Amino acid sequence: MYKTSQDARRWFSWSVAILFEMVGPRGHHGTPWGAPFLFWTVIHAAAYPGCLAADAPNIVFIIADDLGWNDVGFHGSNQIPTPNIDALAYNGIILNSHYAQSTSSPSRAALFTGKYAIKLGMQGSSFLPGEKRSLPEGKLMPEYFKDLGYSTYLVGKWHLGYSRWNETPTFRGFDHHYGFYNGHTSYYDYVGTKTYDGIDYNGFDLRRDGVPSFEDAGHYATDTFTEYSVKVIEEHDTSKPLFLMIAHLAVHAGNTGKLLEAPQDEIDKLRHIEDANRRTYAAMVTKLDESVGTLVEALENKKMLQNTVIAFISDNGAPTVAPHFKNWGSNYPLRGLKNTLFEGGIRSVAFIYSPLLIQSGRVTKDLMHITDWLPTLYSAANGDIANLDPEMDGIDQWPSLVYDLPSPRNDILLNINEKTRNAALRFYNWKLIVGTSMNGTYNEYYGEAVLDVISEVPYNTSAVFNSKAGRVIRQVSYTPLTETEYEQLRAEATVTRLDPKAKKNPCDPASGDVCLYDIPKDPCEENDLAKYFPSVVRRMKRALVEYRKTLVPQLEEAVDIENSSPKLFGFTWNPWLECSNAACTIPV
Template sequence: MLLFVSVCLVLCWAAAEARPNIIIILADDLGWNDVGFHGMNQIPTPNIDALAYSGIILQNYYVNSMCTPSRAALMTGKYPIHTGMQHSAIRASEPWGLPLSEKLLPQFLKELGYKTHLVGKWHLGHYKKAYLPMNRGFDTHLGTYGPKIDLYDHTNMDLGTWGFDFWRGFEHADDLFGQYATDIYTEEAIKVVKAHNKSEPLFLMVSHSAMHSGNPSEYLRAPDEVIDRFQYINDTQRRKYAGMLAKLDESVGMVVKSLQEYGLLENSIILFSTDNGGAARCDHNVASNHPLKGVKNTLWEGGVRGAALLWSPVIKYPSRVANQTFHLVDWLPTLYSAAGGNISVFENIDGFNSWEALINDLPSQRTKIVHNIDDVYGSAAITVDNWKLLKGTNFQGRRDDWFGPTARDGAYNIDTIYNSSSAEAIGKIAKMPTKDNITRLKEESTIKCNDSIPITPCDLLKAPCLYDIMVDPCEKQNLASGKPEVLQALLLELDKVNKTAVPPLKIKPVPEADPKHWGRLVTTFGEANTSLSIVKLK
């Protein structure tokens, strides 16, 4: 009996000490209003919604406004102004990347015994081999190095040239040519889950290429039979966007289902997030950030407020809208803490450990967000408590408006959520919320502009603008003239933060990066003697 009790205690202790599997599913350029749980009825996202309603919806969740800065923030726990990643994204032909002096999330997790896998997009530098994912903490990588690809032929067109960008580790994955990228990522993620040794914790990051636009020949691509499901959408581009989104949602469901089938889901944390706001009216993209103002690569809410959810059986109060203020930089300490790590290992990061706040519905430590400071563009934004200041703008103000379809007409079919792969998997280890609860959660997380708030002009080319973001998330009423003391306080705070910024690392494209010199591959063009299995063409 004593032996039995001792064994039980040891097993219970081991189970309590088991580190959770961490799965990050990152969408690219997904709009705030492109998920059903934020009010969109036009394109069903049942698998994503099932996770949201049975987990927590991150309502006051912020990202950076572009791909590279956001990914850098996620990986380092630092604002891009503190890593030199604050100005624009890395083009395939530019010789720079996230500094090698930065230690990244997968490297920290490896020290806790995690097996680490990246499936999909990297976009943090590839001009030298040292910058590649498998030299930055990932055990495996299948996917792209650069900013965007055609979802079928996996080419990237950069400044008038083109090259193939699809890699398995350090080798070009030419055998996958012609296969739809979202399907490739899904199959690879399931393969990783199936092969994983359950005695070790798993970190799997599925970094999708959708919903990013591809090449000018056809910006948005999905299988014809999927696009054909959306004949009721009149706009051709939005119909293609719907096909891409349907495949992304399907992928989420298949990955969640595989986690359950192979016994990993009951000890998993799943984060689903966009990397930045939707790219409405950029590169012929038709994302919807409705009713938020602005788009990708702007500092309006539409560019920096992200659609996201967190799901895990350890969330003590699931099926709720989490109103804690959270920024992308918080994931490094938050997930490390969830994994049982001691966050004292982090030095000079901007992120807060919000794990207990999220799972126990406690107040957030975060009261300030530095959205970005870009002295090249001359744009900056900061939020302190309920006040948001914008100073300067990008694109001469052409994107300082409300864009994209509302996508809120039509019926919302809750039955599709219960019939989804995600709900099927979740239902085997926990209860899905009732229809009434789903309706309530959808209503709570759908932002509606206050019609009683007047639109007060804001011209960022002439003067800073100020908003009470809690009352006015749609950024309609510029209060700069009516709240001069608040305006001045935020300008001083912004100036104080800017003194801590490092110079941007952005480097212009170089001719030697042209894929025509490298067998038409987007590759490590900065290596003096590349060890990759490619031939430099004369």
């Protein structure tokens, strides 16, 4: 009856989609013949088991670096056009309560392991160039997918240690890596600079399976990573599923003196942005958006998109005004920024798209944490969750996402930092913050500043509809969304501050206060309710005490610049603990 298992899956997905239209999600009954249709669908699925035991889907996981909440159109911003990102988000599921860690290395550690950062000693700062710290031993996300028969690729940023070769991506589960080891590099020459004791250390940081890729210098990083990824897709043997993680440099700031870099022709298209730095940042975002559209197009050209899951996240919020790696991003209207536990630092841009999702074209406000991606995608890949590490904190959200069922997650440990003595926890609608980070310097609201330097530009739903991603989606979708539906979803995904006239109770954890917020009603953390709900505060404090028992002390920062200096290795950032000179190459 069916030529391939993909045809069977499409039929089953289409049948269940019709069923959900009649019966309704989350148990709401519709037409009187919904139940008989459900019975018929289940009988048909039993008669043709191939419709359930379909091929493992391809996984494409895109990580934007330091992208702000207010820097994508689907969150209500008119500042930067992101038509391809928006088209995927609208036709997928917008994850409006997705949380990450507040900085890069901890977020990536949580993503790769499915564990809270505190269980890895990774709850502190991100890794620096020439540091001995690395992600602790243990099975990582790409290794789990290799066990399922996937080809695994990492394109772009690693940022989880490289003092020894066995700490680098191709020794931690990836078949291939094309990218950089440190937290950032420059967008054209791929030189990463770090200053220690007043001395600048400069090293080339772009590698192809461990070998420096000097020939790619001069080519814009976002384009370089996109072109490599497209080639991976084009040359992929479709008899095996593909796991492709694209961890962009964009839109992280680069080196001091040239923090922001983008092609001039892209910058010139954004003259409505008066501030030159914000304009360049916006051009960096548009190049990221262009990359997403190109990848979607490549997947469809290879006839892989119908059986692919695309996830998109930012690793943390934007460092709007922070002194280190300020990028002029915006988390408006959320409070705080990167390195803080306010929403602006940890509530990240995120969505998932796939033709395999039965109930798509929606916004979910259910809790999701970056640790959930490993079990969720492993489940999507037909993996047995019982094979995952039992100590994993991530929760399988795949059934909830596919069928719009209630999320199994009701709490998230946002972090505990035993050195700075600050912590935060989400519990159902509540969020508790104890203590502060960065001495409380960046606990306020910083997104408004960018509004003063941008002329109002109407949101262009037609550009979204006719973007590369938008056009491709209409080709593969049984029920593509309309521009009107885009506007409705955009409104639902937009968060707003409380009425300025409303009475509020401000809270500053830097002063020693414990802050409690009802996040669904107060997403911008303006009205502290701790004194009104002391029992909730006590319960959440007890939960933090229990989590504290599982904490592994932070890995101690240990910069070894004397032995890791790039000048010892042909002016490249290179594994050094088992090397002595530039002739030290990746072991076979």
